[in-house]
Amino acid sequence: xxxxxxxxxxxxxxxxxxxxxxxxxxxxxxxxxxxxxxxxxxxxxxxxxxxxxxxxxxxxxxxxxxxxxxxxxxxxxxxxxxxxxxxxxxxxxxxxxxxxxxxxxxxxxxxxxxxxxxxxxxxxxxxxxxxxxxxxxxxxxxxxxxxxxxxxxxxxxxxxxxxxxxxxxxxxxxxxxxxxxxxxxxxxxxxxxxxxxxxxxxxxxxxxxxxxxxxxxxxxxxxxxxxxxxxxxxxxxxxxxxxxxxxxxxxxxxxxxxxxxxxxxxxxxxxxxxxxxxxxxxxxxxxxxxxxxxxxxxxxxxxxxxxxxxxxxxxxxxxxxxxxxxxxxxxxxxxxxxxxxxxxxxxxxxxxxxxxxxxxxxxxxxxxxxxxxxxxxxxxxxxxxxxxxxxxxxxxxxxxxxxxxxxxxxxxxxxxxxxxxxxxxxxxxxxxxxxxxxxxxxxxxxxxxxxxxxxxxxxxxxxxxxxxxxxxxxxxxxxxxxxxxxxxxxxxxxxxxxxxxxxxxxxxxxx
RNA sequence: GCCGCGGUAGUAUAGCCCGGCCAAGUAUGCGGGCCUUUCAAGCCCGUGACCCGGGUUCAAAUCCCGGCCGCGGCACCA
Numbered sequence: 001x002x003x004x005x006x007x008x009x010x011x012x013x014x015x016x017x018x019x020x021x022x023x024x025x026x027x028x029x030x031x032x033x034x035x036x037x038x039x040x041x042x043x044x045x046x047x048x049x050x051x052x053x054x055x056x057x058x059x060x061x062x063x064x065x066x067x068x069x070x071x072x073x074x075x076x077x078x079x080x081x082x083x084x085x086x087x088x089x090x091x092x093x094x095x096x097x098x099x100x101x102x103x104x105x106x107x108x109x110x111x112x113x114x115x116x117x118x119x120x121x122x123x124x125x126x127x128x129x130x131x132x133x134x135x136x137x138x139x140x141x142x143x144x145x146x147x148x149x150x151x152x153x154x155x156x157x158x159x160x161x162x163x164x165x166x167x168x169x170x171x172x173x174x175x176x177x178x179x180x181x182x183x184x185x186x187x188x189x190x191x192x193x194x195x196x197x198x199x200x201x202x203x204x205x206x207x208x209x210x211x212x213x214x215x216x217x218x219x220x221x222x223x224x225x226x227x228x229x230x231x232x233x234x235x236x237x238x239x240x241x242x243x244x245x246x247x248x249x250x251x252x253x254x255x256x257x258x259x260x261x262x263x264x265x266x267x268x269x270x271x272x273x274x275x276x277x278x279x280x281x282x283x284x285x286x287x288x289x290x291x292x293x294x295x296x297x298x299x300x301x302x303x304x305x306x307x308x309x310x311x312x313x314x315x316x317x318x319x320x321x322x323x324x325x326x327x328x329x330x331x332x333x334x335x336x337x338x339x340x341x342x343x344x345x346x347x348x349x350x351x352x353x354x355x356x357x358x359x360x361x362x363x364x365x366x367x368x369x370x371x372x373x374x375x376x377x378x379x380x381x382x383x384x385x386x387x388x389x390x391x392x393x394x395x396x397x398x399x400x401x402x403x404x405x406x407x408x409x410x411x412x413x414x415x416x417x418x419x420x421x422x423x424x425x426x427x428x429x430x431x432x433x434x435x436x437x438x439x440x441x442x443x444x445x446x447x448x449x450x451x452x453x454x455x456x457x458x459x460x461x462x463x464x465x466x467x468x469x470x471x472x473x474x475x476x477x478x479x480x481x482x483x484x485x486x487x488x489x490x491x492x493x494x495x496x497x498x499x500x501x502x503x504x505x506x507x508x509x510x511x
Numbered sequence: 512g513c514c515g516c517g518g519u520a521g522u523a524u525a526g527c528c529c530g531g532c533c534a535a536g537u538a539u540g541c542g543g544g545c546c547u548u549u550c551a552a553g554c555c556c557g558u559g560a561c562c563c564g565g566g567u568u569c570a571a572a573u574c575c576c577g578g579c580c581g582c583g584g585c586a587c588c589a
Contacts, residue, residue, distance in 0.1 A: 032589085034589050073588055170587050181584075182514080187586095188586080193587085212588080232583090233583050234582095234583055235583095236583070237514085237515075315525095319518070323522080327538075330538080340551090342551085369548085369552080486550055488550090511550075
């Protein structure tokens with residue numbers, strides 16, 4: 001218990017700054033992903049922050065899928081559940097869930113209301129014509145904008161009935177026609193998507209008139225009682241657009257916090273790059289450890305708590321942040337180190353023969369150096385001649401005459417060395433002897449082992465493969481995060497049999 | 512080009528709103544030491560930053576102006 005408290009203190013987390021205008025019990029936040037892909041660290045930021053604030057103020061947290069573009073951002077049927085899974089894994093629980101494509105009638109109703117209030121009009125001119133008016137400062141004289149409410153309601157019904165094809169009509173919100181930012185002038189609230197050609201995975205071709213992000217999100221944020229919106233800076237203009245809608249409806253716009261972009265150094269974050277890797281014929285999964293997807297980080301042995309802390313640590317600044325993997329790894333290490341069992345693997349093994357061993361050596365090696373309660377296992381060296389494997393990188397450091405200690409076992413002196421074989425003679429048993437000689441300590445496995453160990457090490461776009469041998473009877477579980485002694489932390493990704501031999505496949509996390 | 516936002520050590524962040532207690536805190540990295548049967552963890556010491564230039568002021572990282580640089584938006588995407 002005491003130890004637990006100390007650990008908490010050591011890895012103490014930073015707290016989030018107060019939310020403007022927040023009252024305990026009255027805060028409602030939401031995370032609104034587009035289910036066209038899984039989420040990555042960048043999307044996880046608003047999810048974590050929104051959830052965190054809802055918890056901090058004992059409010060509500062909403063998950064809302066924004067799937068109102070079946071054409072250019074076609075929702076992926078499996079993404080809905082994959083996103084839920086990622087959120088659950090991150091420790092995020094939501095009080096309510098909504099899917100926008102299932103709320104279309106609501107948006108239609110509010111569209112009608114907005115038209116009745118004179119806040120929107122149907123534009124059935126080609127987009128090019130609108131742009132000419134808008135960009136030449138004559139938007140206030142744009143003929144469709146001058147239509148009566150009655151006429152607009154009629155045309156709106158025609159849109160819903162399917163009288164227009166794609167691109168033939170949109171519903172626009174009337175804004176300041178001379179707004180300094182042209183993109184804000186009379187923005188589009190609804191457009192037509194031919195769902196017979198681009199069916200929606202949830203609603204098929206039932207609807208052809210679809211709300212844009214700004215309309216659907218704007219309406220929902222009000223209807224669901226959202227009080228605080230946390231979103232990336234690229235939405236700043238959207239906030240201004242939606243405020244027009246709120247003004248017409250007499251609603252109060254939620255508090256908004258904008259933050260900058262997030263990059264994770266050394267990881268692939270771009271969706272298009274992920275997809276192009278797949279196109280190159282590589283076998284690519286969304287949880288590829290080279291990707292900064294939540295699933296990819298999970299597979300690589302990054303804990304949800306690490307992600308949570310790093311997001312809170314980065315906070316809500318407007319500047320872009322580039323998280324260095326060193327920092328993320330350090331945080332993860334501090335969380336994982338107390339729990340990770342120490343396993344042994346020798347990469348690129350070299351045979352070691354030890355002569356003159358006086359009696360068999362049973363080395364009892366604890367699974368964690370400072371936690372005896374995590375147990376131990378016994379590795380054996382035979383007598384009078386013991387055979388083992390050591391790592392090539394270690395063998396290369398050794399010269400004839402050098403003393404080296406096999407971890408938890410014996411001290412030996414090198415007598416002969418060839419490329420693939422090292423011979424040595426027994427020297428002594430005790431650690432003190434090794435210390436006196438300043439002998440290095442290296443890990444080893446008995447020659448009788450059959451266990452193959454493969455460690456996949458993501459390096460930018462590449463994945464390096466480390467092949468070696470492991471303990472004779474490794475007790476590892478899939479999903480477990482272990483530390484391979486003197487190699488680094490890794491997550492056990494698979495345990496299988498390769499031509500009769502057990503094989504552990506692990507994905508390297510960090511040293 | 513037009514709108515908008517921002518610039519604190521290698522990285523991230525605190526401080527900036529309400530100028531002095533900041534010759535700038537913390538984490539990570541890096542250098543050195545201690546400890547240690549891992550190149551992990553732990554402990555100690557050290558290292559390193561206010562974009563530039565003006566102005567206001569007794570006093571500016573903090574306020575004002577200009578410049579430079581970075582980023583976002585300018586979609587019938589979200």
